[in-house]
Amino acid sequence: MVARIYCVIVTYNGMKWLPKTLSSIKASHYPLKTIIVDNGSTDVTCAFISEAFPEMHLIQSKTNLGFGKANNLGAKLAMEEGAEYIFLLNQDAYLDENTISRCLAGFGFGSKIGLVSPVHLNGKGEGLDFGFQSCLTEGLCPGFVSDMTLKRAKPFYPIYSVNAAAWLLDASIIKEIGLFSESFFHYGEDINFQQRLRFFGFQAILISGAFIRHDRDQRKGEKTKIGKAHEVKTNQMTILLNVNEPFNMALKKVFKYAGLLFFEGRFIPSANIFLDSIWNHNKYKRLRHELMKGIPL
Numbered sequence: 001m002v003a004r005i006y007c008v009i010v011t012y013n014g015m016k017w018l019p020k021t022l023s024s025i026k027a028s029h030y031p032l033k034t035i036i037v038d039n040g041s042t043d044v045t046c047a048f049i050s051e052a053f054p055e056m057h058l059i060q061s062k063t064n065l066g067f068g069k070a071n072n073l074g075a076k077l078a079m080e081e082g083a084e085y086i087f088l089l090n091q092d093a094y095l096d097e098n099t100i101s102r103c104l105a106g107f108g109f110g111s112k113i114g115l116v117s118p119v120h121l122n123g124k125g126e127g128l129d130f131g132f133q134s135c136l137t138e139g140l141c142p143g144f145v146s147d148m149t150l151k152r153a154k155p156f157y158p159i160y161s162v163n164a165a166a167w168l169l170d171a172s173i174i175k176e177i178g179l180f181s182e183s184f185f186h187y188g189e190d191i192n193f194q195q196r197l198r199f200f201g202f203q204a205i206l207i208s209g210a211f212i213r214h215d216r217d218q219r220k221g222e223k224t225k226i227g228k229a230h231e232v233k234t235n236q237m238t239i240l241l242n243v244n245e246p247f248n249m250a251l252k253k254v255f256k257y258a259g260l261l262f263f264e265g266r267f268i269p270s271a272n273i274f275l276d277s278i279w280n281h282n283k284y285k286r287l288r289h290e291l292m293k294g295i296p297l
Helices: 018-026 045-052 067-080 099-109 130-136 144-149 171-177 189-199 225-229 231-240 247-263 267-279 281-293
Strands: 005-011 033-039 057-061 085-089 093-095 113-122 156-158 166-170 203-214
Touching (some): 005 018, 005 067, 018 045, 018 093, 033 067, 045 057, 057 067, 067 085, 067 171, 085 099, 099 113, 099 166, 099 203, 113 130, 113 189, 166 171, 189 231, 189 281, 231 247, 231 281, 247 281
Parallel strands (some): 033 057, 113 203
Antiparallel strands (some): 085 166, 093 203, 113 166, 156 203
């Protein structure tokens, strides 16, 4: 029996990539239903999707909802339509024909697997995506680099942090713990979800034989303008909302982060997160408590 898998994509002025991204979904050997949430594009993104891919469900937002909230909106609709699995895909990422089927097989490697990721190559498929490489340290993905070097690859590896450019998620787990916290606007929501995944006893794995191509080499590791604007706040919240450690420990880490910013000469951001963490500590405690209960879509 074929599992019902929905692909959810958030778009924003994505014409540079969308023809290739959406074509790769259509060419997938595993059938996918696709929901696209557009975050207020000002180019012809929406018109292109409606004309070239009318079978894909397009939700048009007049404003930029943020990455997490837009994905939540798409995932909620998918689950209302009976999705058993949800595949989150960035607008600048391309599937191989067998990506989905190989990722789906990953759920057979254990009973507590909640997230399956393929290997992220660069846009041309000539090497690893620059951001994904940082996820492959021994601490974050034990054994992967050694096994690849010695050509003894295992089918899968536990992975403790991987960006959400291409995630296959079990819908039943989303029902239990929620998807992205909408406290994060742009960046950080994927780290927070993986923290919560571990808190609830689930595991994320990397499938060594499944691939996507993440076409962002032109950014050379730099965040988008929106990401840069939210960077310090995102880092603060990623630390404070890590439900796997006591709040007092998280608070100390934030103060240390504020100190590092101070010594870098970033006095205003340093003061802002220091004062905000103290003044609003009850708010952050409340948010943590909500995350520990699971957040409904």
